Every structure is written in C-alpha cells, then in structure tokens.
Amino acid sequence: MPTKHLLKIEDLHHSFGEEEVLKGISFSLDKGETKVIVGPSGTGKSTILNNIIRLVPPKKGKIYLEDTEITSAKKINEIRQQIGFVFQDFGLFNHLTAKGNIMIGLTKVKKMNKKEAEDLALLELDRVGLKEYADSYPSQLSGGQKQRVGIARALAMQPKLILFDEPTSSLDPELTGEVLKVMRNLAEEGMTMLVVTHEMGFARSVADELIFMEAGKIVEQGNPEKLFTDPDHQRTREFLFQLTDLYGEGEN
Amino acid sequence: MLEIFMEYYPLFLSGLGVTVFVTLISCSLGTVLGTFLALGKIYGNKLVSAVVRTIISIIRGTPLLVQLFIIYYGLPSWGINMDPITAAIISFIINSGVYQAEYLRGSIQSISGSQLKAAQSIGMTKWQGIRHIVLPQAFRRVIPSWTNEFIYMIKYSSLAYVIGARELMTEGKLIASRNYQFFDVYLVVALIYLIVIIFFVAIFNRIEKKVTIP
Structure with a gap:
C-alpha cells in the first residue's frame, strides 16, 4: 500500500520465544521529522528499530519505506543502504581506522572509487568534528568519539533516515553531550531520525513527537511539551518525571 | 657431528627442503580448508554444519599416522x-585444516555479532560482512595458534618417513643406516629441526607484530 510517509509501521508484532515483546505498534515518520521513543527497559523499543531493517525480522505487521514494503522486500541489503543505524555499542570495525570505517561501505556497497570515498569520509568526519582523528583506530578513540564515527558512517551512506538505538547508553555521562550535540545538529539540518533514548532533555527539546511505550504497546504519543506537562495518561507523567530525575534534562 | 653434516649436507638439505615444502603447503592449504570448515560450522545451515562437525570429529579422533596409511x-x-x-x-x-578450523571458529565467534550486524546495517550482505569485516580480524587473531600449528606440522611431517617420503627424517635414517653413527646423525637431524623452527617462529612473530591492530 503506497503511502506519503517516509516510514510507516503498521501493526508490528514481535516475540522472543513465548514472550511477546511488541503487541501491535503503528506509527509513521515524515521527511525531516525527529521522533523519540521512550519507555522502560524491555518494552521492545530496540526491537522496533531492529525490525525495521530486518536485523531481527518481525513476526507480524508491515513496514514501509516510502512505497517499498520492507517486510517483504527481496533485496533487504538495498533497503538497508537507505536507512542508517547507530548502535548502542557503536559497532565499529576494529581493524579499520575512523576513515576506513566510513569508506568500506562506500567502496564495497556503493562501489564508489577509493578517492571519492575518502573525500566523502573526511567530509563526514569533519561534520561530526573528528577530522583530525581520521587515521585513528577505534581502540584509540573515546566512547563519544567512537559513537560520532558511527554516526558519520551512517551519514556517509546518504540514508533517507537514521535509526538511533540508545546511542548514548554505553557512554560515560560526561561524553553524552558531544554525541547529543551532533544529533541535535542533524535534526536541525532536516535529517529524518527515529531515536530510542533515555535522554529526556534531548527528547523534550529536539523531538517533533515523543512516543511513550510500555509492555510492547504505545501508551501515548504526541508533542513532547504536552507529554511532559499535560499527558493524557498518569503513567506517562510518572515515567517521564522518573527519567528526568534519573538522567537530568541537561546535555551541557 | 659437524663432520657428519659436512659429509652428508646435500642429503640433509634436500631432506630439509622436502620437509619445509610439505609443511608450508600443508599449513597454507590447511588454512584454506580450515576457513571453509569454520565458516560452514558457524554460518552454514543445519546440514552443512552437521557435515562439518562430523568431519572434524573423525579427523580429530583418529591418529594422523592412521590417516596417512589409509591414504597411502x-x-x-x-x-x-x-x-x-x-x-x-x-x-x-x-x-x-581440521585443527585450524577450530582455532578460526573461536576467533571468528569472538568478532562476529555486533560488527557483523553493523556491516549488514550499511547494506553489506552477510557474506560481504564476513569477508571484509570478520575474516580480516579473525585471521589476525589466529596467528599465534597458526604459529603453533606450523611448529607441530613441521615436526609431524617427519611421520612421512614411514611411507618413504624423502624428507629430513628419512634422509637421516638413510645416512645412519649407511655409517652406523646413529647418535650423531639423529642429533644433526634434531638440531636442523630446532634451528628451522626457531627461524620460522621469528618470522611469524614479526608478521604478527606487523599486522596487529592498535
């Protein structure tokens, strides 16, 4: 079914063994929008992202990227090129430099020549403020720098949207700021983003829409300001304030 | 001892040549075989991985000498x-190949997972991810075990003497049966093995240092 949305998710279900983790999730994302998914651990937030690019194939439901149904697509790797993914544990290739991490997708997947790939890699590293680390290996970078390389790698593929799976959760608190700043810039530049995070400050100030999930269902979604100040559900209020207490609002 | 070596060195050296040749070929092609076996065991479907497991258990569970006799x-x-x-x-x-498959399997599994997922997320096929991301790291990690394997192989290759391949041990035996100086001849043979192994270990350590990822 064709849609005008960039990404559309319809009645998504997923289970691990007996345990149903997603019980019918539907929402959509338009071009240039940033949506943030929040909710307690184990609610299936990351599963949604993994379902979208079929790193974990969903059990039921349909997902569309523009007019293409991802869930039934034959060549999933062609769709994955169009959807960036930023991992909680960075997922950097340890045998390659920062530059090499970005170039390998360009040369092996996009079949770009080496020189072009290198130029683009340096451009993207510059965009996340890491041009001078182009020749560093992952083990020589801090967590925040690694994650920025991860973002640059996703950006270089020129995706239609980027999925962020708890991008700051494995970082020391003092390193989350640099990553969130890069993400904030991307949102302002009009990148379409779907973000799973516990960073309430980021959610509140950057998201066009906040999606609050619990136990495999969307409890409430809407304008973040409304969800923070005047939510329809008492549970939304409790959770958001609990997290704000825990993680703070700031991103320095 | 030196006199023995000087007298028969063309024979010792030709035996050594065969030993090194046999070992290098066996270890290198063993790596190729081991890579396919390891990949089959980890990423293959049920049938492939069952076949690989059976091959590995048969080869590991029987003596090399018996395998050699069956073939020859x-x-x-x-x-x-x-x-x-x-x-x-x-x-x-x-x-x-079977032993190397097991070494490689360990090192592949220590890398696979999140890096392979990341490779697929940028549009690589699973095979591209294995080839460009997983294997280059797995091979680096396996070098110390590979060095060990090479040392074993250079020594085990002396088993070939029982089927009459003219490698170092065979030459030693032929010389000794001619001049009856068993002690000195086999001492020379032992020393040659030792020196060659020390030489190759030094080379492999160098390679290992050179390709280490910071």
Missing part, C-alpha cells in the same frame, strides 16, 4: 595411487 596404502585398493610426498601432503592438509 588404503586408497590404491580403490585404484587411487600417489607418490609418498603427495599422500603426505594430502593427509597433512586434511589434518591441519
């Missing part, structure tokens, strides 16, 4: 004949 003395009854060096190389490749 057993296969001719099926009409497959080969010279001793070929028979030795084939049985060593199979044996070494």
